[in-house]
Amino acid sequence: MEAPTSVYARIFTVIAMIPEGRVATYGQIAALAGIGRRARQVGYALASLPDGHEVPWHRVINAKGEISIRARTDGHETQRTLLEDEGVTFDVAGRVELSRFRWQPGFEVPAAGEAAS
DNA sequence: AAACTGACTAATA
């Protein structure tokens, strides 16, 4: 039952489940989407995002914690603003502290549907 | 159908 969805759609779905104040790397999203190491495709998917998408693309950054966006000139500026608005902070180099803001899948739902211990 | 494109990652030097 997971065939009709194209890779892009899966990526959007994964990104859509990133909690606020959290960021994820392309490689991480790729892995969560079930496409292994195709981190590039994740980025390309966002690059092809249509207008009016409901995907928090701004929560997606590269492995260095930097904003990789190369598309819209104001894109990377907007992304930073959006993240800061969610509580994400940037260091002097304009990078996010992945050690602190990296989204950890499975950690978003502690004891939900699965009994603790 | 073939060529072109591109929001990446990791390893090595």
Add this chain to the structure above:
DNA sequence: CTATTAGCCAGTT
């Protein structure tokens, strides 16, 4: 730290 090399693949033209 920067530069370079290599791997990766779906969508668009």
